[in-house]
Amino acid sequence: MNYWIKLGIPALVLTLLSAPVLAVEEVNVYSARKEALIKPLLERFTQQTGIKVNLLTGKAKTLLKRLQSDGRNTPADMLLTVDAGNLHAATVAGLLQPVDSASLKAVVPQNLRDPDDRWYALSTRSRVIVYSKERVKASELSTYEDLADPKWKGRLCIRSSSNIYNQSLLASLIIHNGAEQAEEWARGVVANMAQSPKGNDRAQVKAVAVGICDIAIINTYYMGVMLKKDDRQKKAALQVAVFFPNQEGRGAHINISGAGIVKAAKHRENAIKLLEFLVSDEAQLWYAKANHEYPVKAGIPVSDVVMAWGYPFKQDSLNVSELGKYNAEAVKVFDRAGWK
DSSP states (O other), X not given: OOHHHHOXXXXXXXEEOOOOTTOOEEEEEEEOSOHHHHHHXXXXXXXXXXXXXXXXXXXXXXXXXXXXXXXXXXXXXXEEEESHHHHHHHHHTTOEEOOOOHHHHHHSOGGGBOTTSSOEEEEEEEEEEEEETTTOOGGGOOOSGGGGSGGGTTOEEOOOTTSHHHHHHHHHHHHHHOHHHHHHHXXXXXXXXXXXXXXOHHHHHHHHHTTSOSEEEEEHHHHHHHHTXXXXXXXXXXXXXXXXXXXXXXXXXEEEEEEEEEXXXXXXXXXXXXXXXXXXXHHHHHHHHHSXXXXXXXXXXXXXXXXXXXXXXXXXXXXXXXXXXXXXXXXXXXXXXXXO
8 A cells, every 4th residue: 555545644634646647757745834835836846747746744843753753764755844943953853965956056045045955945934013003003113122112011912932933033033132132022022912822823813803912923924815815814814914023123034934855765856856846936926926925036026915015125134044053942931931
């Protein structure tokens, strides 16, 4: 029986993508992205190359554990996931191998890829402030650091400290301001929370919309997805506005979705072809238009929704690989600050 069918893990969702007639080659992908956000691109790759893509989707931590458990016998050729922190964890665990690709390096900026070429960004997103259009003026907002000011007491919503997006944001604050100031910031944010952290980024937007809080921190593409819904999500998203912090300084915090070739890949060359396809004009336009993310390739237009928030904006130029290096320290700072 095929390995991909034998897995039978409830937390994972398996899709055997339809391949063109007589496809003889394949590549196996472990993906932490939802199937709807990646499957159309993989189908297009198969149509263009004749290479069949076997896709296994699941939570990032689950896939990392699976790769470690698989060891040399893993069927996976590519790990595709979100947040540089997850890619760093895979790198530290020795699960990825270097890929020296001139075409990848020509497209992906140096600060959005591993310094040793073990993973590359495919898209970016910014972790921004959203605020109530009724109760907050944009002129009241400025920086991430300002969110610790007592003027926001009881007015701020944000998800838990176990969320890697928050861990990477705090890692960036540790890098820029030092651990001591980052911990002071975290304590200030905890003091300003309107409720104990709960829910995902969409839940934070909904909390602002119903008046639980006045401001929240979320990743940009969540707003894009919510605005495309025809339900309460859209209604909530229409009641808030996006603010890019630190525009007068280092720029807004940036993170990525990205991918690397698994160290034990048995279809290495096919995996590299897929990786290069994912930064092609066609794929980058998909990330921009369908997912409302920022393309890594210069010259690719963003969606109209994203453009309306303000683009281009000043982005933190920090190499995102640094975020993973400071992840463990960020977790400790969160614990000391009492951020649940």
